[in-house]
Amino acid sequence: MQKRSEETRRGIMDAAVQQFSRTGYEAAAVNDICQSAGVSKGAFYHHFPSKQQLFLAIIEDWLKTIDAQLFTQAGDVGNVPQSLNRMAKMLGFVFEAASGQLPMFLEFMVQASRDQAVWDATIAPYRRYQGLFEEMIEKGQGEGSIRPEVNAQTTSWVLISLAVGILLQGVIDPNMADWNEVTRSGVQMILESIQRREA
């Protein structure tokens, strides 16, 4: 029973992503989402009290996937530069998850600019990522792998900006460049400049 319910929920979310991508969030009707998911309106509202709640659940679902990857790679194996290089490789998984999702990605941003609850759900995690990078750089300074005069906060924003820029371009123009290589190379360049040089 539990499994069945989870499948229904998942089916509604998949149908909603299709519908939001096609018509935009505002124009998407709950009726149409129900029809394409093959569920009753009762079942829909059992899982999601409103279209907004459904939308927030989709954002949360995306972020959970990214979080799981990101925070695992930030872990304790090797020093901080090694962890950052592993995280750079990981962005490839994010690209795969984001592939073909440009319309939905844009819907997130359009709604975030119009709806405080969506804004909070979108902005909060991204500030958390910045905090994660800042802590990693400070840890690197503690372990002696990163130069002590490096500004951890500014550097973490540089890393986030690079990731956001690559992600956006990877979604808009996937075949224009080898985005995995751009990520690897960009992180490598930043690391070269912040790593403690061998005496």
Added chain:
Amino acid sequence: MQKRSEETRRGIMDAAVQQFSRTGYEAAAVNDICQSAGVSKGAFYHHFPSKQQLFLAIIEDWLKTIDAQLFTQAGDVGNVPQSLNRMAKMLGFVFEAASGQLPMFLEFMVQASRDQAVWDATIAPYRRYQGLFEEMIEKGQGEGSIRPEVNAQTTSWVLISLAVGILLQGVIDPNMADWNEVTRSGVQMILESIQRREA
């Protein structure tokens, strides 16, 4: 007379930016744009054969401002690293121009994902910027300021990604960080890693 006509055109474009930001492009009616610009429908269609042409004119107008700044700074004063540092400072002007324009910025992207002509107008210049950076890096290798083994193409995508990421965040979350400092610092880091080191 020429001046009057230019003012009318400008007034329509300003009213359209307001309208598109408020309602989105699809829902924006030419009637409402005319009313808020204080022009007749005849005057509107004299300047813009369609709503799409008006939209394209707004994109072109934004890009002209950016181009003027960017290509001036790329010029011949000093070596390539110095030019790139000047261009980094210039991104501040782009932030000012973009300030408060998030909804319009998102409309560009939403329409680009739905309309081939808008896609072409949005993507073409951004590929041109990548070409500009690639040429600059090759020029730097020629003049000996940038290491010969640096991959000019990948590095130019790293620079573009950083700029796109900072710009998007600066529009979404202007007060979160000092984006001018993040730009300056990020470009400095990339330069440190690609510049020829003193022997």
